[in-house]
Amino acid sequence: MxxxxxxxxxxxxxxDSRGGANAENTGDVQRRPTRRDLLAGIGGASATLLAGCSTTVGTGPAPTLRIGTLRPPITLDPIEAESIGSEQAIERVFExxxxxxxxxxxxxxxxxxxxxxxxxxxxxxxxxxxxxxxxxxxxxxxxxxxxxxxxxxxxxxxxxxxxxxxxxxxxxxxxxxxxxxxxxxxxxxxxxxxxxxxxxxxxxDREAFAANPIGAGPYEVASFSAEKKATLIRWDDYWGETRPAIERLTLAYVEFPMTQLTSLRTNRNDMIEPVSPLIVNHVGDVANASVKRQQGYTSFYYGFNLNEGPTTDPRVREAISYCIDLEKAVSEFIEPMGQRQYGPLPPQVAEEWDMPTDEWTDLANEKNVERAKNLFREADAASGQLRILTSMDPKHKELGEALAGGLRDADHGALVISKPETKFIERYVSGSERDYSVFVGEISGTPDPDSHLYPTFHENMSGVTNGTFYREDAVMERLTSARRTDDRERRRELYEAAVTKLLEDRVCLPICSFENSFAVDAGVENFRVHPISKVNPRLAGEQGVVTINGGDGS
Incomplete structure (x- = not known):
């Protein structure tokens, strides 16, 4: 072919052309480890960890590749998948x-x-x-x-x-x-x-299929443990034109960035992804590896529960927007692996579509504790705790704790609830105030605005991929109309109006975009990061196949 x-x-x-144990965290934001902390922690890796390591690059009878990921696969069924970790495994098994x-x-x-x-x-x-x-x-x-x-x-x-x-x-x-x-x-x-x-x-048997599916792609499933690991083996009878060189691929969940970095240094993993801002500047110091990165189409946002609870009151949502310095949060937790954004579209999409980003920037509030306190009093919401739901992803947890700290500055209670991916996906779309008032959401799309806006905000997807439960007829009509016209300028106008209304009504607080990134051992050759998140790790393509120490897998 x-x-x-x-x-x-x-x-x-x-x-025109998202498994650790359940955790409920209520403390302040923890101090980020310093360079000395990192190097000391990595250099003093325990004997038990080292004993459990297996060097994979260039060893064994066949080329194998092991990736330590912060994004655990939770299902291998393409119909039900909605997290990046699942999609990355699915893309190797299916076509x-x-x-x-x-x-x-x-x-x-x-x-x-x-x-x-x-x-x-x-x-x-x-x-x-x-x-x-x-x-x-x-x-x-x-x-x-x-x-x-x-x-x-x-x-x-x-x-x-x-x-x-x-x-x-x-x-x-x-x-x-x-x-x-x-x-x-x-x-x-x-x-x-x-x-x-x-x-x-x-x-x-749909349940069995989700753990051991049959696809038409170049890899078959050898084993799968939800939220822990997926091991794939090359299908040697693959009918496609390009046959991968890597015979065995393991996507293994690693809970912490520092553990990721240690695993790379000790050859437990050959690649890690995504590369946390916490360790990006230390990859070269502790491992014979380099960081490969690509601007992609993934972004983070705070989503509000407009279905039940205190955040149905726009004054409460506005008060929350005054509780956090998002410029500082992005600087501390995201940069240099991402950048601040002021709308729900990644910067390159907003630029390509000539969106009014300056106007959207003006709609963002700077931190103002007194203004937040006054709004909470007006809304009679000065008592009780706001529940902030996050996944176990370290970035999500940091952003959740940052918001909780700001709420406490405004004399408002806040509880950060961090759940494993499966539980998070279930709860952030429940619409129940017992589950969340605010959630840290993640959008992974394509260059087309529809992929970022329709599944995230349209009422047709409420309770499925939309956890805000926002209901505004004019916005819904615009999002629907924009996917039904081939007039690019008309689409741009519809999206501009819809996004502006979403921001004015504070349905969400956009946070940042985040790059697609891998730290790669030097023995892995010809690996390139793709801008579409689910396509990674791409092991074969138009510009050749990924090899290990020059091996061709034959």
Whole structure:
């Protein structure tokens, strides 16, 4: 199969181109370790840790790669996945009709080539590659594609937003699929990268499938432990053109950045990701490694519970916005691996779409404790604790504690509740004030604004991927209309108005963007970081395959 770049105009109907134990933390923000703390901690790694290490780079009978990640995989089912950790494992096991190339362009994967467009772009036909097979040696057929695009809607799954624009998806024969749109969908090319799953195999036992799935990608699942580790082995009968050199890939959850760095130094892991701002300047000091980074499309925000509790009062949300110096928080916890942003769109998306970022900056409040106190009194919300929900991700916890500290400065109680990824994903969309008043959210999207705004704020996704439960008809109509027009300037106007209203109503407090980053042992060669988070770690692509010490895996 030859993968060809799929032109934007040819595929688009428009013209434009998230397991440790449960923890409840109530203390102040802890002092960040100094350089001396780091080096002392790493240099004094315990004998028991060292005894448990296994050097993987360049050793053993086959090339193996082990990655220590702060983002644990929690499911391997593409229909149900919504966290970066899950998606990163899924992308090795499954293929979509199309896949991302070296950048954000898409190229044929299961599709044999470019789609044929009919009915003024409202219908398009995709032919499947004759060689496309699942790992049980069954051909990928059109019925599997139809199922992959209709199951998310039928199951009200986290991925439903990606496929909801399609009016119908039908199999014309075993190798031909017809997609029909009732309206244009400018983000079509991104939707067509959705992983294709085998219908019958998933329906036989969905629970088993989520832990041991069958895909059409270059890697099979060897073992999986939710929120701990996924080990994948290369499928040597992979039907695709490019065969990875790495035969065994392990994605292992590591809870703390310092532990990550120690694991890299002792060869427990060959790569770590993402690279915490806490350790980025020390990678070269303690390991024969380097940091590889790429500006991506991931951002953090504080989301408010507008369904129940004190944060349904706009005065309380405004008071909270005066409780934290976000410039300082980003400087302390994020830089240099990210930057402050003032809207829910990453800086490069906002710039590409010519958004009024200066105006959005003016809507952000500076810390003002007295103003916060007055607003809390006006809202009669001076008593009780605000519950701040975070995942176990260290950055999320730091941002949660920073906000809690600011609330205490304003004489308001705050409780930070940090949960493992599975529990966090369940609770931040519950809408229950017992679970959260505020949550630290993370958006990982594409260059199209729809991927950042629709799943995060549209009422259709409330309780699924939207934990704010914001209801404002004008904003919902704009978010819907923006994904139904191929007029780029009209889309820009709709998104500008929607985001401005979201910020004025303080549905969220945008925090920052965060780069895609890996610290990589010198023995790992030809590894490049992709701007789309889920594509990482990319082990094979148009510019060759990742190797270990020059090995080709053959």
């Amino acid at each position: 030859r993968r060809r770049t799929l032109g934007r105009d040819n595929i688009s109907t428009g013209t 979509g009709l199309y896949a991302y190339g070296e950048g954000t362009n898409v190229v044929p994967a299961i599709a044999s080539g470019q789609p044929t467009t009919e009915n003024d772009g409202r219908e398009f036909v995709v032919e499947l590659d004759d060689g496309a097979r699942f790992q049980n040696d069954r051909d990928v057929i059109a019925e599997d594609v139809v199922y992959s695009y209709t199951a998310p809607l039928e199951e009200d799954a986290p991925t439903a937003w990606r496929v909801s624009p399609f009016e119908s998806v039908e199999a014309e024969d075993e190798r031909t699929v017809r997609f029909t749109l009732s309206e244009p969908y400018p983000a079509l090319e991104h939707a067509l990268t959705h992983p294709i799953v085998p219908r019958q195999e998933r329906e036989d």
